[in-house]
Amino acid sequence: MDTIPEIQTTRLISSSQVEGTPVYNLEREKLGTVDSVMIDRESGQVVYAVMAFGGFLGLGEKRHPMTWNTMIYDKQREGYVVSLSREELEGAPNMNAGAYGELADRDYEETVYTHYKAQPYWL
Amino acid sequence: MDTIPEIQTTRLISSSQVEGTPVYNLEREKLGTVDSVMIDRESGQVVYAVMAFGGFLGLGEKRHPMTWNTMIYDKQREGYVVSLSREELEGAPNMNAGAYGELADRDYEETVYTHYKAQPYWL
Numbered sequence: 003m004d005t006i007p008e009i010q011t012t013r014l015i016s017s018s019q020v021e022g023t024p025v026y027n028l029e030r031e032k033l034g035t036v037d038s039v040m041i042d043r044e045s046g047q048v049v050y051a052v053m054a055f056g057g058f059l060g061l062g063e064k065r066h067p068m069t070w071n072t073m074i075y076d077k078q079r080e081g082y083v084v085s086l087s088r089e090e091l092e093g094a095p096n097m098n099a100g101a102y103g104e105l106a107d108r109d110y111e112e113t114v115y116t117h118y119k120a121q122p123y124w125l
Numbered sequence: 126m127d128t129i130p131e132i133q134t135t136r137l138i139s140s141s142q143v144e145g146t147p148v149y150n151l152e153r154e155k156l157g158t159v160d161s162v163m164i165d166r167e168s169g170q171v172v173y174a175v176m177a178f179g180g181f182l183g184l185g186e187k188r189h190p191m192t193w194n195t196m197i198y199d200k201q202r203e204g205y206v207v208s209l210s211r212e213e214l215e216g217a218p219n220m221n222a223g224a225y226g227e228l229a230d231r232d233y234e235e236t237v238y239t240h241y242k243a244q245p246y247w248l
Contacts, residue, residue: 017140
């Protein structure tokens with residue numbers, strides 16, 4: 003019997019493990035951590051990873067919806083890697099901490115998908 | 126600006142909101158709560174909702190992987206509803222708390238998909 007929780011199988015990963023995982027860029031800078039993932043209720047598809055970055059103890063922290071496929075898991079670093087500089091991240095669409103309302107706005111979502119050059123989930 | 130976190134948009138739902146949500150059956154009995162969701166890394170698809178039930182303060186608690194589409198969100202009750210009696214739930218495939226290793230076993234996964242008569246995500 004397992005004593006240490008195994009929350010990751012070869013192909014599957016638990017949402018509770020994704021949350022809190024660090025996100026790095028190709029220059030090995032830590033950009034932030036994954037706050038949560040947003041799931042499309044209709045299809046069950048994970049659409050965004052919401053990354054928290056900046057601020058201190060939640061103050062001034064920004065959240066940043068990233069298209070799920072933008073992140074690649076790096077087993078060795080135990081974190082996600084994105085091809086994004088810190089400056090590009092700062093210029094990417096973000097949201098105020100706690101305000102997920104933007105994600106109900108299709109125009110806002112389009113800016114996210116355009117930024118990451120991804121195929122919108124609603125098409 | 127929002128003061129109360131809005132973690133749910135019309136179409137999208139945050140993993141942090143799914144976690145802890147109660148699960149009821151059609152007889153309005155509370156069966157348990159959603160512990161986490163399991164995501165297929167390859168497709169980004171939510172494959173299972175892992176439900177915790179039974180036990181007390183984590184002791185003797187069982188976890189129960191349910192196919193995501195088995196759960197219907199009931200806005201009024203602020204919980205998921207499944208068409209499953211308590212007896213059927215007790216007979217459904219479950220796992221020991223903290224041991225997600227079973228989900229790496231395709232034979233075990235087949236018992237889950239057979240139980241819920243769902244289309245396996247790996248096919």
